[in-house]
Amino acid sequence: MEATGELAKPGNLSGVRHIILVLSGKGGVGKSTISTELALALRHEGKKVGILDVDLCGPSIPRMLQAQGRAVHQCDSGWVPVFVDQEQSISLMSVGFLLERPDEAVVWRGPKKSALIKQFVSDVAWGELDYLVVDTPPGTSDEHMAAVEALRPYRPLGALVVTTPQAVSVGDVRRELTFCRKTGLQVMGVVENMSGFACPHCAECTNIFSRGGGEELARLAGVPFLGSVPLDPELSRSLEEGRDFIQEFPKSPAFPALASIAREVLNATPALLS
Amino acid sequence: MPVAGSGERVDTSGRMEEVPHDCPGADSTQAGRGASCQGCPNQRLCASGAGAAPDPAIEEIKEKMKTVKHKILILSGKGGVGKSTFSAHLAHGLAEDENTQAWRGVFPGGAHCCLVPQVALLDIDICGPSIPKIMGLEGEQVHQSGSGWSPVYVDDNLGVMSVGFLLSSPDDAVIWRGPKKNGMIKQFLRDVDWGDVDYLLVDTPPGTSDEHLSVVQYLAATHIDGAVIVTTPQEVSLQDVRKEINFCHKVKLPVVGVVENMSGFVCPRCKKESQIFPPTTGGAEAMCQDLKVPLLGKVPLDPHIGKSCDKGQSFFIEAPDSPATLAYRSIIQKIQEFCSPHQSKVESPSSS
Numbered sequence: 001m002e003a004t005g006e007l008a009k010p011g012n013l014s015g016v017r018h019i020i021l022v023l024s025g026k027g028g029v030g031k032s033t034i035s036t037e038l039a040l041a042l043r044h045e046g047k048k049v050g051i052l053d054v055d056l057c058g059p060s061i062p063r064m065l066q067a068q069g070r071a072v073h074q075c076d077s078g079w080v081p082v083f084v085d086q087e088q089s090i091s092l093m094s095v096g097f098l099l100e101r102p103d104e105a106v107v108w109r110g111p112k113k114s115a116l117i118k119q120f121v122s123d124v125a126w127g128e129l130d131y132l133v134v135d136t137p138p139g140t141s142d143e144h145m146a147a148v149e150a151l152r153p154y155r156p157l158g159a160l161v162v163t164t165p166q167a168v169s170v171g172d173v174r175r176e177l178t179f180c181r182k183t184g185l186q187v188m189g190v191v192e193n194m195s196g197f198a199c200p201h202c203a204e205c206t207n208i209f210s211r212g213g214g215e216e217l218a219r220l221a222g223v224p225f226l227g228s229v230p231l232d233p234e235l236s237r238s239l240e241e242g243r244d245f246i247q248e249f250p251k252s253p254a255f256p257a258l259a260s261i262a263r264e265v266l267n268a269t270p271a272l273l274s
Numbered sequence: 275m276p277v278a279g280s281g282e283r284v285d286t287s288g289r290m291e292e293v294p295h296d297c298p299g300a301d302s303t304q305a306g307r308g309a310s311c312q313g314c315p316n317q318r319l320c321a322s323g324a325g326a327a328p329d330p331a332i333e334e335i336k337e338k339m340k341t342v343k344h345k346i347l348i349l350s351g352k353g354g355v356g357k358s359t360f361s362a363h364l365a366h367g368l369a370e371d372e373n374t375q376a377w378r379g380v381f382p383g384g385a386h387c388c389l390v391p392q393v394a395l396l397d398i399d400i401c402g403p404s405i406p407k408i409m410g411l412e413g414e415q416v417h418q419s420g421s422g423w424s425p426v427y428v429d430d431n432l433g434v435m436s437v438g439f440l441l442s443s444p445d446d447a448v449i450w451r452g453p454k455k456n457g458m459i460k461q462f463l464r465d466v467d468w469g470d471v472d473y474l475l476v477d478t479p480p481g482t483s484d485e486h487l488s489v490v491q492y493l494a495a496t497h498i499d500g501a502v503i504v505t506t507p508q509e510v511s512l513q514d515v516r517k518e519i520n521f522c523h524k525v526k527l528p529v530v531g532v533v534e535n536m537s538g539f540v541c542p543r544c545k546k547e548s549q550i551f552p553p554t555t556g557g558a559e560a561m562c563q564d565l566k567v568p569l570l571g572k573v574p575l576d577p578h579i580g581k582s583c584d585k586g587q588s589f590f591i592e593a594p595d596s597p598a599t600l601a602y603r604s605i606i607q608k609i610q611e612f613c614s615p616h617q618s619k620v621e622s623p624s625s626s
Contacts, residue, residue, distance in 0.1 A: 025402050025447075027480045028354010032510075057481035058351050058514040105351075105482045105517035107524065110452025111298070113483065138353045138480060139401035140449045167584040168358075171444060172402040178447035202544035209580045233550050240509050240554040 019156040025172030027138035030193035032060040035135035041262030047130040053094035055137035066242025077125040110142035121150035158186035170213040190218040195228035336495035351514030353480035356535040361477035367606040399479040403438035410586025422467035452484035500528035507553035531568035534558035539575040571605040
């Protein structure tokens with residue numbers, strides 16, 4: 001990783017040990033799903049996790065953690081993120097909390113989106129966190145540039161890049177890898193989501209969204225392949241209802257892959273100096 | 275902006291935008307006057323109020339669109355629900371309109387007949403242009419003629435335009451902020467020589483931002499027939515799609531209807547159905563009833579669709595009898611009826 005040459009000023013991210021961005025050139029591949037499940041898995045490993053949802057037009061994370069409709073409060077050091085659990089081990093900031101009505105569309109052009117993302121980075125009192133997971137919308141535009149620039153002084157650990165197996169997804173995700181290269185963001189690895197479906201009636205596995213793209217992408221780009229997460233209706237349902245999939249469905253076919261991704265993140269984390 | 279040469283290309287060398295990060299917007303009251311405007315190359319122009327004047331391109335686009343009969347936007351608040359897949363197959367379906375097949379026989383040798391529908395597909399997903407791949411046109415280039423940019427043709431009567439044709443390599447990333455994306459969309463609408471077109475379909479990226487505002491603004495002086503909104507059954511999609519429907523209401527864009535994609539999966543072995551993306555809050559049907567918009571149809575998951583898109587072929591040819599194909603055909607017919615409610619259809623003598 002290149003040295004940024006710019007020290008982080010003490011600020012609202014000064015208590016955050018590691019920052020991970022979850023990116024994809026493609027929409028609907030499961031960035032928010034992976035962000036949420038990663039946060040839950042890290043929590044189960046005893047870590048304190050924050051999630052920053054910078055998808056301003058389509059903020060999905062609040063519902064996935066049963067936090068929709070919650071309010072954001074102010075404190076002396078800025079906005080207080082919403083804690084999704086009693087133990088306060090997962091905190092969340094999303095534009096979803098700032099809307100008057102849940103169906104309200106955020107119809108903003110680039111500069112206004114960039115300004116809010118900068119505020120999310122500088123004005124939210126995250127406190128002490130082991131990990132901050134940053135969920136992004138698809139693409140390589142205002143939100144991504146704003147997030148990378150605002151987070152740069154804090155030296156993010158890197159990016160998880162999510163794809164589905166089809167060539168159409170891989171085609172977009174290649175561009176995201178270029179974005180990472182150009183902005184100096186290290187790619188921790190590629191995750192292939194929606195990788196096959198085992199029929200619950202007869203166990204026949206069907207590759208609904210083709211196969212193999214994720215592994216090939218990782219190989220082409222010379223980055224680690226972190227694993228394939230299969231389709232599981234229980235995972236979809238769990239996210240719809242804001243439940244803890246990691247706790248409730250350890251026997252799901254999706255569980256081993258999700259747990260493995262969390263382990264890779266933990267292994268990639270430099271040891272802390274005491 | 276594209277460089278002239280053997281084919282038009284965009285510069286993706288990755289130099290970040292010169293426009294300041296907190297640009298107040300060219301049409302804001304602070305245009306040219308804000309603290310962040312100092313040093314911006316456009317400062318003088320904005321301060322003079324030029325940004326607030328209507329863009330001359332709007333009239334130019336109005337002229338250009340006089341040869342386009344129907345315009346349909348394909349939208350979704352949510353990514354990955356199948357907008358591009360749907361746009362591509364809507365284009366294929368309209369271009370293959372059965373009602374004109376009979377006429378092709380009247381003119382031997384398949385000579386170009388003015389009754390064959392001319393279809394144009396415009397991809398304004400600037401960061402993630404999927405349409406070239408889905409239409410089997412990867413690697414094609416755009417050429418410039420005296421009358422503007424030429425679309426890339428799949429068939430005589432099906433032309434396509436996408437930023438994907440302007441990139442030199444599949445790894446090229448278009449890392450542009452809003453204003454530059456808007457400029458590209460303006461060029462697509464103003465400078466592409468579509469010719470006489472029955473249907474102009476506009477495929478969009480997910481969201482409610484620059485691309486969506488721009489396409490509606492630039493087409494403001496013309497008539498957009500309406501928007502088709504694509505979703506999947508889950509609430510995670512619907513919550514974004516409701517926002518998109520509200521966006522349509524805000525900008526006074528008629529909603530043709532909603533398509534529920536990935537609606538159930540039939541196992542090819544045991545033929546039993548599973549709901550991979552469960553409609554925990556009633557799916558598109560409940561949402562459409564709530565918001566009083568038409569449900570155009572439900573398209574089930576079919577592994578052939580993904581494969582066809584990857585190969586750049588029409589799924590209708592790969593799997594003509596699939597329930598998904600039948601669903602698509604029915605939806606396409608409803609869209610045609612929405613666009614031309616009083617047009618009587620010519621009966622094909624060979625129809626069963």
